[in-house]
Amino acid sequence: MSPYDYFAIVFYFGFVASVGLVFKKLNRNSVDYFAGGFRCTWWLLGASVFASNVSAWAFTGAAHIAYTYGVVIFVVTITDIMGYVLGFSWFAPRLRQVRAVTAMRAVRKRFSVATEQVYSWLMIVGSLVTATVWMVAVSVIISSVFDVPQSATIFATGASVTIMSLYGGRWAVIASDFIQLGLLMSVSVSVFLLAVYQLGGFGEYFDAIPDRLLNPILPHDTSYDMIWIAGFVLSSLVSRNNLTTAHRYISAKDSKHARLSTIVPIIGYLSLPICWFTVPMVAGSFSPNIEQEFSSLDIPAEGSYIAVAIQVLPNGLLGLLVAAIIASTMSSMDSALNRNAGYFVKSVYEPRIRKGQASQAELLTAGKAVTVVLSIVVVGLSVLIAERGRISLFDMYQQLNGRLTVPLAIPVFWGIFTSRSPKWAPLATLGFGLLVSFLIFDGIGTETGRRILNVFFSESSVDYIVNHPVTWSFLVNIPLSSLFFFSVGWLFPIRDEDYEKQVRQFFEDSRREVDFEREVGDDNTVFQAKTIGVMALVYGAFVSLLLLIPNPVEGRVAIGGIAAVMLSLGTGLYIYSKKRRPT
Numbered sequence: 001m002s003p004y005d006y007f008a009i010v011f012y013f014g015f016v017a018s019v020g021l022v023f024k025k026l027n028r029n030s031v032d033y034f035a036g037g038f039r040c041t042w043w044l045l046g047a048s049v050f051a052s053n054v055s056a057w058a059f060t061g062a063a064h065i066a067y068t069y070g071v072v073i074f075v076v077t078i079t080d081i082m083g084y085v086l087g088f089s090w091f092a093p094r095l096r097q098v099r100a101v102t103a104m105r106a107v108r109k110r111f112s113v114a115t116e117q118v119y120s121w122l123m124i125v126g127s128l129v130t131a132t133v134w135m136v137a138v139s140v141i142i143s144s145v146f147d148v149p150q151s152a153t154i155f156a157t158g159a160s161v162t163i164m165s166l167y168g169g170r171w172a173v174i175a176s177d178f179i180q181l182g183l184l185m186s187v188s189v190s191v192f193l194l195a196v197y198q199l200g201g202f203g204e205y206f207d208a209i210p211d212r213l214l215n216p217i218l219p220h221d222t223s224y225d226m227i228w229i230a231g232f233v234l235s236s237l238v239s240r241n242n243l244t245t246a247h248r249y250i251s252a253k254d255s256k257h258a259r260l261s262t263i264v265p266i267i268g269y270l271s272l273p274i275c276w277f278t279v280p281m282v283a284g285s286f287s288p289n290i291e292q293e294f295s296s297l298d299i300p301a302e303g304s305y306i307a308v309a310i311q312v313l314p315n316g317l318l319g320l321l322v323a324a325i326i327a328s329t330m331s332s333m334d335s336a337l338n339r340n341a342g343y344f345v346k347s348v349y350e351p352r353i354r355k356g357q358a359s360q361a362e363l364l365t366a367g368k369a370v371t372v373v374l375s376i377v378v379v380g381l382s383v384l385i386a387e388r389g390r391i392s393l394f395d396m397y398q399q400l401n402g403r404l405t406v407p408l409a410i411p412v413f414w415g416i417f418t419s420r421s422p423k424w425a426p427l428a429t430l431g432f433g434l435l436v437s438f439l440i441f442d443g444i445g446t447e448t449g450r451r452i453l454n455v456f457f458s459e460s461s462v463d464y465i466v467n468h469p470v471t472w473s474f475l476v477n478i479p480l481s482s483l484f485f486f487s488v489g490w491l492f493p494i495r496d497e498d499y500e501k502q503v504r505q506f507f508e509d510s511r512r513e514v515d516f517e518r519e520v521g522d523d524n525t526v527f528q529a530k531t532i533g534v535m536a537l538v539y540g541a542f543v544s545l546l547l548l549i550p551n552p553v554e555g556r557v558a559i560g561g562i563a564a565v566m567l568s569l570g571t572g573l574y575i576y577s578k579k580r581r582p583t
Contacts, residue, residue, distance in 0.1 A: 001147040004549050005319025012323035016176050023171040034342035036170040036251035038520045039279050041579035044528055046264025048174035049248050051181040055329040056138035058276055060302040067280040067304040070213025072224045077273040079233055081266060083240025086407040088262040091241040094257035095511045096249040102342040103246040111507050112242060112423045120347040124340045126404050128377055131333045137384040138329040140302050150386040158379035162372060168548060173338055178532055179539060182325040182569050192275035194312040197554055208282040218389050220464060229476030239405050247339050254514040280304040286311040314555025316546040341370040402473035403441060407433025410481040419503045420489035428488060433481040441469045526577050533573030540566030
């Protein structure tokens, strides 16, 4: 790291902090703070959705899978594309049309207060674990580059995330996400192209990928074989679009903007993963001794992407890459913290603790206080994992999916399609799914569990089942829990007239398009475009200054390209704001 890189990092953090201050004035009430006032344009919301899904995990945990196992990592991004294509086709407008401030309020509208309460707490716990994975992932990158203890980086990043979260609520999150996406996109493309250049061209670059990494069908003695792929695809179908994912679209201006917002992540996942995941695959050509070079990490391969970046990036750009990755993780965590604070405030504090008597000012204060508490919990869990050692970041993500995400997703996925389920069906299905998860993860590996399995399967098959609980959680739990949910609906039809009316109203709302002018009003699209355009121009101007740093020609070209992307985004948005008449 050169002094120029440190300067780039410091400037970026100051720049991001200013975003919260700029958008702070838009937070007039809890709806603004947690849902952007339902006024977000599709391009801004889409950038936020995509950026908040990209964290340091993509450059550490996913890089480890790409470096070790190869192209199988693209299964994750393929399922992301599938999820957003389905979102464009059907889910995005329907979830916006539920007209809920938070995803948990959408759960309440479809099912019941009891379901809302249980889901709120479980989603908060699950999100805390996910945020911890992100925090540990970003500490891996910082410790790799700066050669400082992971715990120290966790505390520093946690403090930054907390400050960021308190500034501007949902508006600050989505505005900073847009700038971060432009920066992360251009810098990661630069790493890819510079790696191609140093290896002599695209042919030589792809030839440098070991043959063993090009086989998407891995042997059964790995965790990511064809059976895992089938299970992961199945789990993605129910977890990518359901009532708990409504948070992606509830900020949209209307149904059309919710649908169009999916275009940004679709394009992003179609184009950027080749830059993210092929770089670790050729890391051996740049750093043959990654295991020794990053021996301080529990899993050295998680430093494979950054190892290439250190080799190819010119002065100034490594700092931009580190800042962009840290900031994207901060944005992901900031979004999660803001979302969880919304769950607690709107689903627990306001209706249960304050009995609907809290003012908007009190709700805003409560949201900020909860954000601080959740941040402290995430930092504590992250330090605990870093100090005591851990499993692969990718495996942590998979364990969370198998144990909790799948049981949670089944009722809120099918509940969008069918009205034939009593009020207690989602909680009963959730309990059934958690029981199945427990048996798969903690039961079949016991002596009794193996003895029962041996009655039906050979010893080798039993070994495979026991050693692949995540895969079997996908393939077994999803069909069983789905069957349970539908069976309850058929065996116990709704007999509560009030509940039947509530369900009917839910489906009527979800089919009725949002009329922005009548239901929301006070369009601030011009402010969004102009303000973010100016911010992009400012940052593009800063990147342009890096051209003054002594660098080889290819380094200057890369810096110039990044500056051009940011300046083009800024210019386009500013011109758009001038041509669009305020409404």
